[in-house]
Amino acid sequence: MLKEFKNSDQWSVVSGKQYKITALSQIANCKLQIVKLIILNFAFCILHFAFCNDVYAARPLVTEDAVVAGKGVTQFELGIDYTKAGNSGEGATLLLSPINGVTEDTEFSLKVPYIVAKPYDPLKVDGWGDTSFIMKHLLVAEGEKTAAFLIRMALKLPTGDKGKGLGTGDTNVGFHGALTRNFNPATIHLNIGYTFVGNQNEGRYNNEVNYGIAGEYGIGKKIRVVGEVYGLYHPDYKAAEIERRILLGLTYRIDDTFTIDLAAKRGLEETGDEYGFIGGLTITF
Numbered sequence: 001m002l003k004e005f006k007n008s009d010q011w012s013v014v015s016g017k018q019y020k021i022t023a024l025s026q027i028a029n030c031k032l033q034i035v036k037l038i039i040l041n042f043a044f045c046i047l048h049f050a051f052c053n054d055v056y057a058a059r060p061l062v063t064e065d066a067v068v069a070g071k072g073v074t075q076f077e078l079g080i081d082y083t084k085a086g087n088s089g090e091g092a093t094l095l096l097s098p099i100n101g102v103t104e105d106t107e108f109s110l111k112v113p114y115i116v117a118k119p120y121d122p123l124k125v126d127g128w129g130d131t132s133f134i135m136k137h138l139l140v141a142e143g144e145k146t147a148a149f150l151i152r153m154a155l156k157l158p159t160g161d162k163g164k165g166l167g168t169g170d171t172n173v174g175f176h177g178a179l180t181r182n183f184n185p186a187t188i189h190l191n192i193g194y195t196f197v198g199n200q201n202e203g204r205y206n207n208e209v210n211y212g213i214a215g216e217y218g219i220g221k222k223i224r225v226v227g228e229v230y231g232l233y234h235p236d237y238k239a240a241e242i243e244r245r246i247l248l249g250l251t252y253r254i255d256d257t258f259t260i261d262l263a264a265k266r267g268l269e270e271t272g273d274e275y276g277f278i279g280g281l282t283i284t285f
Helices: 023-054
Strands: 011-014 017-020 074-085 089-101 106-119 131-140 148-157 172-183 186-197 208-219 223-233 243-253 258-267 274-284
Touching: 074 258, 243 274
Parallel strands: none
Antiparallel strands: 011 017, 074 089, 074 274, 089 106, 106 131, 131 148, 148 172, 172 186, 186 208, 208 223, 223 243, 243 258, 258 274
């Protein structure tokens, strides 16, 4: 028996009988596949957006945050830091920093500075500074009533030429603890750390306590106002703080891949007149 349906040019034979496949069935299947594709793409976009939020703009803050990149997320930070320190000179540092999330809770990064200095000492020249290797591990994720808590370990190697003023000549090992709490649209970061400077057998008088408090405030979906106060001091002898600064800036998220930042900073010490500007770009892959 031959059965015909309009608007169809496909045929099949079933149990010795030939039937024409309806165009209506094909259209229904096609619509189902389209719906499935839309749902899958929507889910992918949501996940991608979530990952990007997790790594959203640590620059230009010095204060550490309790945020990691996430497994499979790679970032590249490029920044420039201009500083004028009273009568002692001025200069700029170009900072390159690749970041990779090896697990959902752990990331590794590298900080490589190129110093373009203009000090009043003509013997000091431009060149690469000390390189730092950094690991961050999230111990406690943020909950409804609890802050996120993270530990950070850093190893700074004396790759810069100390004689030319491009490095300290010391190998430093630092440990930080950081807390981050989101109060949408505001976020608060707190951190404190201790850095072992140089050979501890030769004396530990240069060791440092580092601290910082920072805040971010979102304006819409793309702009965040950021600010912080941070510093360090030597706990092993009586001395004034050698670094204490305030910073205020903005970040602008162009899209899921590119974020730019701009900030101004100023020293808070009475003995010096230090100020500077910071600008940079964060690329997320």
